[in-house]
Amino acid sequence: MSMVTVEHLHKVFGRFTAVKDATFSIEKGEIVGFLGPNGAGKTTTMKMLTGYLPPTAGTASIAGHDIIDQPLEARRHLGYMPENVPLYEDMRVLQYLEYRARLKGICGKSVRQQVGWVVDRCGLEPKRKNLIRTLSKGYRQRVGLADALLGDPDLLILDEPTNGLDPNQIRQIRELIRSLAEDHTVILSTHILSEVEMICNKVIIIDQGQIKANDTPTNLTRGLRAAGRVSIEFKGDLDVVVKELEAYEPVKKVIVEEPLPGGWHHVIVRAEPGTDTREKAAAIIAAHQFPMRHIYRHIPSLEDVFVEMTRKD
Amino acid sequence: MAENANTSITRTRSWFYTLRTIFLREFRSFLGTPFGWVILGCAIAMQGFWLQTALQIMTKATGESIMFYMLDNVNFWFFFIFIFPLITMRSLAEEESHGTMEGLLTAPVTTTQIVLGKYFASLLFYIILWLPMLLYPAMSDLGNLYTSIRYDVVPEGRIDYTPADWYGPLSILFISGVFFIALGILCSALTRSQIIAGIVCTCAIIIYYFMGRVPELWGEFPAAPAFHYMSISEQIGSFTRGLLDTRPVVLYVSLAVLMLAVTTRIVDYRRWHR
Ligand SMILES: Nc1ncnc2c1ncn2[C@@H]1O[C@H](COP(=O)(O)OP(=O)(O)O)[C@@H](O)[C@H]1O
Ligand SMILES: [Mg+2]
Numbered sequence: 001m002s003m004v005t006v007e008h009l010h011k012v013f014g015r016f017t018a019v020k021d022a023t024f025s026i027e028k029g030e031i032v033g034f035l036g037p038n039g040a041g042k043t044t045t046m047k048m049l050t051g052y053l054p055p056t057a058g059t060a061s062i063a064g065h066d067i068i069d070q071p072l073e074a075r076r077h078l079g080y081m082p083e084n085v086p087l088y089e090d091m092r093v094l095q096y097l098e099y100r101a102r103l104k105g106i107c108g109k110s111v112r113q114q115v116g117w118v119v120d121r122c123g124l125e126p127k128r129k130n131l132i133r134t135l136s137k138g139y140r141q142r143v144g145l146a147d148a149l150l151g152d153p154d155l156l157i158l159d160e161p162t163n164g165l166d167p168n169q170i171r172q173i174r175e176l177i178r179s180l181a182e183d184h185t186v187i188l189s190t191h192i193l194s195e196v197e198m199i200c201n202k203v204i205i206i207d208q209g210q211i212k213a214n215d216t217p218t219n220l221t222r223g224l225r226a227a228g229r230v231s232i233e234f235k236g237d238l239d240v241v242v243k244e245l246e247a248y249e250p251v252k253k254v255i256v257e258e259p260l261p262g263g264w265h266h267v268i269v270r271a272e273p274g275t276d277t278r279e280k281a282a283a284i285i286a287a288h289q290f291p292m293r294h295i296y297r298h299i300p301s302l303e304d305v306f307v308e309m310t311r312k313d
Numbered sequence: 314m315a316e317n318a319n320t321s322i323t324r325t326r327s328w329f330y331t332l333r334t335i336f337l338r339e340f341r342s343f344l345g346t347p348f349g350w351v352i353l354g355c356a357i358a359m360q361g362f363w364l365q366t367a368l369q370i371m372t373k374a375t376g377e378s379i380m381f382y383m384l385d386n387v388n389f390w391f392f393f394i395f396i397f398p399l400i401t402m403r404s405l406a407e408e409e410s411h412g413t414m415e416g417l418l419t420a421p422v423t424t425t426q427i428v429l430g431k432y433f434a435s436l437l438f439y440i441i442l443w444l445p446m447l448l449y450p451a452m453s454d455l456g457n458l459y460t461s462i463r464y465d466v467v468p469e470g471r472i473d474y475t476p477a478d479w480y481g482p483l484s485i486l487f488i489s490g491v492f493f494i495a496l497g498i499l500c501s502a503l504t505r506s507q508i509i510a511g512i513v514c515t516c517a518i519i520i521y522y523f524m525g526r527v528p529e530l531w532g533e534f535p536a537a538p539a540f541h542y543m544s545i546s547e548q549i550g551s552f553t554r555g556l557l558d559t560r561p562v563v564l565y566v567s568l569a570v571l572m573l574a575v576t577t578r579i580v581d582y583r584r585w586h587r
Contacts, residue, residue, distance in 0.1 A: 050419040054585050072421040080419045086412030088338075090346050102334040103420045110323040147416070151322060 001064055003028045003155055003185040004049065008058035011044050011209075018044045020209040021058070026202070028154075031181045033196030034189035035302070036206040037310055042189040043083050045206065046159050049187075050080045063154055076105065079148035083159040083189075085140050089133040093124055093143055096132060097150065104151045118146035122176065138169040145176065156180065158188040162195060174199060193302045203302065205309050212309040221300040224308060228271035229298040230278055236290030238265045244284045250275040264293065331422055335430025339404065343438045352399055356442040359392045364449055378478040381553040390546075394518050397490075400439055401497025402511035404431040405580065410505040424580045428498065428573055436494045443486060447479070478555070485552035485561065489545055492565035493518060495572035502579045521545065 004026040011019040019041040026032050036042050047053040049060055051071045060067050065074040088096060097115045106114055119128055122142040127135060132143065141161065148156055161177065162170045170192075178199050180186060190196060196203055196217070203220060205213040213220055228250070234241065242254045250271045257266040271277045278297055285292045298304075343349030360383075367382035374382075383389065405428075408414045417427055461467050500514035501507070525544025528537040541547060548561050 047415075052415050052419050052584065072423070075419060075421045078419075082412070082415050082419075084412070086415060088342075088413060089411070090342065091338075099334065099338050100416070100420070103331065103417070103422060105324045105326060105331070105421055106322055107325045107330060108323040114322060151324070 001028075002026060003030070004060065004062055004187070006045075006049070006058075006060040009045065009048060009055050009060055010057035011041070011048060011053065012056045018209050019048070019055075019206075022206070022209075022211050024204060024211060024214050026185060026187065028185055030185055030202050031177075031200045032185075032187045032202045032204060033200035034187055034204050034206065035191065035193065035196060035306060036189075037191065040206045040310075041209040042206060043159055044209075046080075046157050046187070046189060047082075050078060050157060051075055077153055078155045078157055079150065079153035081144040081148040081156075081158045081161055083163070085144035087132045087140060087143060089131070091132055092128075093130055093132060093135070094119070094128045096143065097146060100147045101150045106151050114150050114152075118149045121149065122146040123172065137164050138166070141165060141169070141173065145173070149180070154185060156184050156186045156188075158186065160189055160191075162190065162192065170195075193306055197302050203305075205306060207310040213305065217302055220305045221302065222273070224273060224300045224304050228273050228275050228277065230269040230271070230276075230281060231266070231294070231296050231298065232269065232281055232285070232292065233260060233264050233266050233294040234285050234290050234292040235263055235265065236285070236288055238267075240288065241265075241285060241290070242267065245269055245277075245281060248277065248280050248284075251277055328426070332426045332430050335417075335422070335427055336434050339431050339434035340437055342403075343434070348403070349438065352396070352438075353442060356392070356396070357445045359388065360446045360449075363388055378553065378555075380478050380482045381550075384482055384549055384553055390522070394522065395515065396439070396442065397493040397497045397518060398500070398511040398514035400435050401494060401501050402507045402514060403501070404435060404498055405501040405576075406505055406507045406510045409583070410507070418584070424577045428502075428576050428580065432495060432498050432573060435498065436490065439490045439494055440487065443483065478553075481552040481555050481557055482549070484557065485549050488562050488565050489548065492568045492572070495569035495576075499572045499576045499579070502576045502583075 002025040004024075006022055006024050009019060009022040011017070022041075022045060034042050034046070044053065048055045049062065049067065051067045051074060054068065062074040063077040065077065067074045091099070094115060097118065098111055101111045101114050119125055122145050124139065124142055124146055127139050130139075132140070135143065141164075145158070145161060148158065158177070162173050165173065174195060177186060177188065181199065188200070201216060203213065203215065203217055204211060205220075238256065242256065245251055245254050245267070251269055252272065253270045255268040255270065257268060260266050269277055269281060276297060278295055282292065282295055343352075363383040363386070364379075366386055366388060367379050370382045371379065377385075405414075408417065408427075418424070457467075496517055497510075497514045500517065501510040503513060504510050521543070522545055524540060525546055527540045528534075528544075531537070542560065543564065548558075551558065
């Protein structure tokens with residue numbers, strides 16, 4: 001059974017459609033990166049999954065519980081960290097987490113035990129007696145994450161967990177999520193691509209409310225336009241080299257970039273995905289005995305996938 | 314790092330456990346912030362002021378209990394009308410404007426539990442506001458005791474009260490509070506702004522108050538009994554005279570239930586139609 005199934009989910013705000021016909025499913029144990037530009041509909045989709053925003057049409061279920069027919073049952077299986085982490089400013093960290101634990105139905109000795117565990121895991125120990133009002137952004141984010149972890153839910157939905165943090169804090173949170181990955185299903189939204197590349201084993205790309213891709217990072221980068229791209233820097237007769245390169249079969253196009261200082265030419269060779277034109281290109285340049293200082297075959301990244309999927313043309 | 318997966322977690326699905334959790338947080342938010350203490354301070358000051366007023370009046374007029382003179386004046390109404398919006402305006406509006414409603418409604422919690430938890434917390438705080446007044450008789454006795462020991466004379470003046478004097482006014486203050494607090498909670502669900510919630514609630518209570526006084530302006534026209542029935546000023550008047558009546562109980566409890574039911578619908582509606 002899938003941990004999350006989403007079927008034809010639709011959300012309309014007035015006349016504006018924020019999410020259009022989203023259908024996907026997430027298996028137990030997957031770490032899913034929810035990618036999209038700002039305003040793509042990531043938060044809206046997540047809010048619908050948590051049962052906070054009712055969908056205009058379509059449905060979803062969490063651990064087999066429909067979010068509309070069995071909302072409480074569905075919520076018992078999820079831990080949610082909202083975007084910007086709204087908190088009660090006048091409460092202390094421990095007090096707040098104990099309240100949240102009870103709200104999630106944890107009782108008796110387990111309240112203390114669970115709170116202790118999440119405080120430990122999220123590195124909140126030094127701030128546990130502090131008023132939430134006085135916490136820095138990084139610690140607020142950790143309180144939100146600690147809250148989501150209370151009660152050890154099967155599914156974690158994290159909306160931009162590293163938003164607004166400095167690089168060190170981002171790394172800490174990322175390590176934390178990675179350590180959670182072992183025994184949880186995680187959906188995290190972000191617009192930081194390297195983050196997804198590092199921790200996710202599945203990527204869903206959403207743009208203007210539409211799901212554009214839903215696959216593993218490896219599958220997504222395979223067969224991309226950017227995949228066979230080679231960049232070369234050399235000196236010598238530019239026209240000759242370009243002509244000879246274009247004559248070579250797998251090459252689709254040679255793009256001449258701005259010349260570099262010192263008389264170096266810079267060209268980018270676009271070829272069929274999955275081919276390697278480096279050897280031939282080097283041979284062409286060597287045949288003319290032109291000096292060459294750089295030849296590099298582009299390794300396609302999620303960024304390329306993202307740009308390709310969300311381009312406006 | 315402790316391993317969580319292996320430890321078993323004690324969980325409950327009790328409806329009251331969740332209600333109690335929400336209630337306690339809300340109630341603590343009154344006493345855990347300066348806000349609640351300012352209201353309490355204001356209540357104590359006002360009650361002292363009424364007592365002072367009543368004692369002044371009683372040097373000239375007699376015939377009614379001290380509670381009657383305390384509550385039958387403009388100072389009391391000024392307090393009574395503004396105290397409900399002050400207590401309730403934060404409850405749901407603040408939750409909505411700070412975004413913490415999202416945390417509540419993504420936990421296994423129902424809207425009814427949220428509304429009732431907040432309602433009972435506000436009602437309890439309202440009840441607490443009247444407790445200082447109960448101390449006046451004891452304080453007056455204590456003062457007299459001190460005087461008799463210190464100066465060896467038995468003071469003549471003492472605050473004249475009997476427990477029976479207190480039952481009436483305190484019960485009508487409680488019974489009407491049951492409704493006005495629910496009204497305040499409803500107003501607080503209407504908007505994200507505490508200020509607007511407070512203003513709407515104040516207006517609603519003022520309108521309700523003056524509806525009860527319509528017969529004073531229009532005389533005893535055929536529909537007048539309905540206006541007498543809902544007249545909070547007449548109810549407080551008769552209860553403080555010791556004329557206890559069950560009709561206001563029926564009226565205010567049913568109105569409160571209605572208000573809370575509507576509030577629950579509004580909170581849901583806000584999410585379904587946005
Ligand atoms: N309550 C709302 N009312 C109207 N429009 C909204 C509301 N919430 C979000 N939107 C719109 O829906 C779109 C998607 O928003 P969101 O899901 O927050 O995007 P993301 O999280 O991907 O940045 C945005 O254009 C936003 O303006
Ligand atoms: Mg967002």
